[in-house]
Amino acid sequence: MRWPEWLSALTRSATEPCHYLHEQPGSAPVPAPPRGPARSAVVALAGNPNSGKTSVFNGLTGSTQHVANFPGVTVERKEGHCRFGSWSWTVLDLPGTYSLSAYSIEEIVARDVLVEERPDLVVDVLDAANLQRNLYLATQLLELGLPMVLAANMLDVAWRRGQRLDLDELGRRLGLPVVAVAGHQDRGLERLKAALAAALEAGPAALKGAAQVDFGPLVEESLAEIGAALARLEGLPRRWLALRLLEGEARAREEVARWLPDSTGLLERIAVWQARIEHESGQRVELTLAVRRHEFIQGLIEACRPVGPDPARRHRSDVTDQLLLHRWLGLPIFLFFMYLIFQLTFSLGELPMGWMETGFSALAAWVDGHWPWPAPLLKSLVLDGILGGVGGVLIFLPNIVLLFLGLTLMEDTGYMARAAFLMDRLMQRIGLHGKSFIPLLTGFGCSIPGIMGTRVLENQRDRLLTMLVLPLMSCGARLPIYLLIIPAFFPAHLHARMLFLIYSIGVLLAVGMAKLLRISVLKGEESPFVMELPPYKLPTWKSLGTQVRLRAWLYLRKAGTLILGVSILLWAMASWPPARHDAARQTELAAARAAGDAARVQVLDNQRAEEDLRASLLGRVGQALEPVMAPLGFDWRISSSLLGAFAAKELFVAQLGVVYALGETAEGSESLRRELHSRYTPLVGFCIMLFALISTPCMSTFAVTAREAGGQRWAWFQLLGLTALAWVLTFLVFQVGSALGY
C-alpha cells in the first residue's frame, strides 16, 4: 500500500523495494522443502525486544499475535505450528530480552524456555538497524549450545539509514546461517524455513564452527578451570554456566550448589578468580565481560558492514521527535492526541452508530409486525431479550473499532514509548514508572492486556500497583455505557467533552489511588527507568486492518456469546415469576379495550408491565439493593443493571435495554435514551457513568489480576476497594449535586 509522498516524508515509509532481501534476479533459488518421513521439532524465536519476532512468528504460523512498535509487546510464551515439507514445527514466540541475565517477568519467561526447556533450534531475530545491541544477545545465545539460525530483520530500516550489510560475511564470521527477512511484509520466510530445516538436519554438530567471544587470557583461564569443574554436569552448556558463575549470578550459584554436592571449593575458587579479574581490569567482572563482548561485536560489525551509518545524518524519526518530544510542546501534543482519540471515537462513530440503531429498530419493528407464532413469551424473548439486550450493545461496534484504531495508531507508530518518556517524571511523583504508563494506556482498550503488559516492570511492587489501579483506566467495554448515557442527558456540543471528562476522572483517580497505595500498602523504593525508544514507523495497512478486524470480531463474538447468553438469562429473570394482577385492573383493562380508549389501554398496560417487572426475580434483587443504592440516586432498575456489569461491562447497557424493553412496547435504544431522559436527571446520568467507571472490574479482570498478582487476595482487594471507592464518590457527587439543585 502506498502512502502519499508528503506523509512518508514525515517518517520512513513502510514500503520499500526489497533488493536487500536477495530477491533480485540471479540470486540462488529457494531450496525445496525436504521430503520423507514426517518429523517434528520445537523452534523458539528469540531476540531483542521489538526486533520483529512476533511479526516473523505470525508469518510462519499464520497467527495474529499482537505486533506493535514498542519494546515489551509480547509478555508470554506463545505457540504456533508451521509445516515445511516433511517437517512439522512447534514454533514458540518469546518475549524479547536484551541479555540472558533476565530481570523482569517477561524476560524470565524467555530465559527459562531457552535455558530449561532447551528447544531443538533457536531463531535469533535481529534488528539489523540496531546490530550491535542485537548481536550482544546473539553471542550469549550461542553459549547456550543450541543449534541456531540468525534472521536479519528490519533491513529496510538499516538500508534507508544508508547502512549496507554483508550478511554472508556475518554468517561466515559467526559460523551461523543468516537469512534476510522482512517481518512486516512476510518476506524471506521460505528461505528462513529452508535454513531452519538445514540447521535441524545438521544438529548441534554444526555449532563446532560457531564463533566464540574471546574474553582475554585471564578470564579464559578461569573459564577453563570452572568449566572443568562443571564437567560432571552433563547436558548443560558449560561455558555459559561458567560465565554466569563468574558474573556472580545468584541463581547460577544456587543451581550449582544443588547439583554439585562438593561445590563449596568451586565457589571459593570462583571468588578468587573474580578478585583477580577485578584487580586486573579495575572494574566489576560483569562489566569486564560486557565490555569484551561489545568489543568483539564491534570488530564483527566493522568486518561485515562496508557502509555504516553516517553519524552526522539525521533521520526522519529524529526530526519527528524534535517536535513530539519538544520541551514546551511535547506534553500539550500528547494531551491533544488523547483528546483527539476520544473526540473521534465519539464524533466519527456517531453516524454509523445512528445507522445501526435505525437498523435494529427497523428489525425489531419488522419482527414485531411479522411474528408468525402465537407464542408471546418467545416473541418477548426475541424482541426484549435478544434485540433489546444484544442489539443495544452491538450498535456501539463502530465506536469500539474507532477507539482501538486510535490506540493501535499510537502503538504502531512508536508514540507509545514516547508517551512513557514524556510521563515518566509525573509517574515518578506518584511512585510509579514511565514504563507503567504503557500498560495503563493499553487499559483504555481493555484491562486484560493492560494487566498482562505490567510484566515489563522489573519491580514486583510497581507491577502490583499498576495492576491494582489499572481498571480505573476506563476500558472499551465501558464505552457503550457512556455512549448510551451522554446523549440521553447532555446537549450535543458537550458530548465529546463529557466523554473526555469521564476518562480524565478515571486517570486522576488512578493517580490518586496509586499515590495512596504507595504510601500505605505498597511502600517501596523507586526503581530505575531504562527504556529504548524505537524509531517511528508508519503503520502498514495490513497491521491496521488486522487489528480492526480482530477487535471487531472479538466484540461481535462477545456479543454473540456472553452477552447473548446473559441477556437471555436476565430476560428470564426479569420475566419470571409474573405478578398476580388484581382483578379490578383486569376488568378495567378489558373495559378500556372494548371502549377503544387507546390511551387508557397504554397506561394500564404499562402499569401492568411495571408490576410484572417488580415482581420478577430481577426486580426483587434490584429492590433488595435499593436501600444501598438509593443514596447514589439509583432506583432498583439501575441497581439491578449495574449488578450484571460484573460479568461484562457492556451488560449494563444490555440489561437496561431488557428492563425497559419489557416495560415498553416501542423498541430501539433511542427510546431507551428517551426513557432514561424522562425518568432521571442529568445528575443521575452522570452518577451512573461515575459508578460504572470506578466500580467492580469485570469478571475476567478479577481472574487475570488474581493470576498475575499471585493470589486472589489482591484481586479481592482490588474488587472491594474499587467498589467502595465508587460508592463513596458517587454518594458525594449525588448528595452534593442534589443539594445544589441539579
Next chain:
Amino acid sequence: MTLAALKPGEEALILTVSGEGAIARRMADMGVVPGQHVRMLRVAPLGDPLELQVMGYHLSLRKTEALRVQVRPLEHHA
C-alpha cells in the same frame, strides 16, 4: 564529568560506570559500558528522563542513573 551533565547535542566517551546489581547490568547489556560513545539528545519536558543515543539507537535513562556514568566529552564535529 558525568553523563547527566552533557548538553543536548554533545557527544562523549564513556569512561566508567559505577554501581552494582540489576540496574548496572541492565545498562551494560544495553550498551552503556566503558569505551562506547554516547550522545545526549534531549531532556524530557519535565526535566527527567534523558534521551541518549548509544550504539546507534535511542535509550532513555533517568538522571539518577546517568550520574553513575563518568564520561569525557568529545570534540564536537558538526
